[in-house]
Structures are given as C-alpha cells and as structure tokens.
Amino acid sequence: MPKVAYSEQEREQIRKTLVATGLALMAKQGIQHTTVEQIYRAVGISRTFFYSFFPSKEDLIVEALYLQQPKILAYARGLMSDPALSWRQAVGQFLHTCCDGERNGIAVLTVEEQQLLFRRLSRESYRVFQEKQANLFGQLLECFGVRANRERVALFTNLSLSVMIIRRAIPDTLPLFVPEAADETVRIQIDAILNYLEPLREK
Template identity: 70%
Template sequence: MPKVAYSEEDKEHIRNALITVGLELMAKQGIQHTTVEQIYKKVGISRTFFYSFFSTKEDLIVETLYLQQPKIIENVQKLMADPALSWRDAVKQFLHACCYGEQNGIAVLTIEEQQLIFRHLSKESYQVFRQKQFRLFGEILENLGIKADTARIHLFTNLSLTAMVVRRAIPDTLPLFVPEAADETVDFQLDAIVDALEKLKDVPTS
C-alpha cells in the first residue's frame, strides 16, 4: 500500500535524494538528456510528488549545481595536496576534470542550458546564483595559492567557463568549429589559463 503521509524528516530526505540523484544523472549523461521522470523514478516517488519539491526541472538543476560546489573544492584541494604533482600539473588536471565533467561526476552547463536557466531564474534567485558562483571561483583561486580579488575572480570565472562551454559546444552548438581538434583546442586553452594563473601567484592584489 503506498505511503500517503510523510514526516518533515521524510520530505527532507526525499528532497536531498532528488538533488543527489539529479546530479549523478546530469553529470553522467548531460543535463539536457536527463529527464525529470528518470530522477523521480530512481528515487522511487511519483511525478506529482516530485513537483511538490521542485516546480520545474530548472529549479532542481540549480540545486544540483549548488550541491556539487563543495565537491569541486574538495577535488582542487586533493590535487593541490598531491606531492606527486607540480603546481602546474595539479591546476591543469583540475581544469581538465571540470571540462570533461561527465568523466568526473561534474555537471557542466551547455550554452543552451545556461540560457534556459537564466530565463527561468527570478532576479533574486539569479543574484543568489551569481553570489554562490563568485564565492566558488574565489575559493578555487585561494586553494591554488592566488589572492582572489574581484577582478581576478571575474576573469578566472570567464576563462574557465569558456573552456568548459567550448568543449561541450563542439560540434552541435558550434558547427563551424572542427570537431577533430576539439580536445587539442581545450588543451591549448587550459595551458593558456594555467600560464596566466602562474603569473598571478607572486603578484599582490592592488
């Protein structure tokens, strides 16, 4: 007989399970290819009950992105603490893991997904998203041994997301790009980002 009453503790557990399962599926198969049905069925609830937690798929996506932020920080800390890696190799491995998120349990938004979420978010939710994003990239820089002022965080955010987005966009969204050179393009971008970051290690903020 189906359960008809849930305690607040049950509901919190189910909500967390939806976010966790959502992140696992989205990281593995892409956000666009992950359906609400796949998520609620894996958690073991009904479609109607799912929408009592999240009014849209986009609401869930945002929560999955928040959930993975501590995991991203944990990853960069682990790499930076690895005595077998040079600073440069650790930074590049971290950026590479983000660009190839589906291989490393990291959900990365495509251009279309970014546009969809931006249109969906309220002004207040968008500001919260940007604040959390700002803190994430600032914390990443600090873990790389770089003082994180606003200008550096903004630039690092754009450079990192550019590499991730380009990698995800070839060839479907950027059909004039050459897909055979996609990996080499990403590698070139990451080397350029690491070069720029290396120069900032010893440069104090103004």
C-alpha cells in the same frame, strides 16, 4: 497502500535524495538528457510529489549544481596536495577534468542549457546563483595559491567557463569549429589560463 503523510524530516530526506539523484544522473548523461521522470522514478515517488519539492526541473538543477560545488573544491584541494604533481600539473589537470565533464562525473552546463535555465529562474534565484558561483571560483583561486579579489574571480570564472563550454559545444553547437582540433584547442586555452594565474601565486 501508498503513504499519504510525511514528516518534515522525511520530506527533507526525500528532497536531499532527489537533488543527489538528479546530480548523479546529470553528471553521467548530461543535464539536457536528464528528465524529471528519470529522477522521480529513481527515487520512487510520483510526478505530483516531485513537484511539491521543486516547481520545475530548473529549480532542481540549480540545487544539484550547489551540491556539486563542495565536491569540485575537494577535488581541487586533493590535486593541490598531491606531492607528485607540480602546480601547473595540478591546476591543469583540474581544468581538463572539468572540461571533460560527464566523463569525470561533473555536471557542466552547455550553452543551450545555460540559456534555458536562466530564462526560467527568478531574479532572486539568479542573484543567489551568481553569488554562490563567485564564492566557488574565489575558493578555487585561494586553493591554487592566488589571492581572490573581485576582478580576478570574475576573469577566472569567465576564462574557466569559456574553455569548458567550448569543449562541450564542439561539434554539436559550434558546427563551424573543427572537431579534430578540439582537444588541442582546449590544451592551448588551459595553458593560457595557467600563464595568467602562475605569476599571481603568493609565494
């Protein structure tokens, strides 16, 4: 007979498991290809019970992206502390890894996913997301030895997300782009980001 009552502690654990499971699936197969059904079945609960935790798939996606942030920061710190890597190699490898997204277990929103997600978020949820995203990119800059002021964080965010989105979008979403030149395009864009950041490093 299925359990009908859960303690607050049990519910919180199920919620955390849903977010972690959702992130694992999205990092592996992409956000668009991850369904609510895949998530709640993997956790072993019903569809109705899932929606008692999250009003929509988009609400779970946002929580999963929050969960991913400390992992991204820890990865960046690990690269920066690797004595075998120069500053350019460490930061460049970090950006390349994020561009490859799913192949490296990182969930990266495509253009379509961003549009869908943020059309369905409340204004308050969107504000919180922007704050958390700015905090992440600010911490990344500090990790890279660059003082993070508002202008630098904003520009670094846009530059980084642009190259990630373009790499994910070729050729499916951007059919006029040349797929054969995608990797070289990304390499040049990342070099440009490194050229922007390197003079800002605090010695």
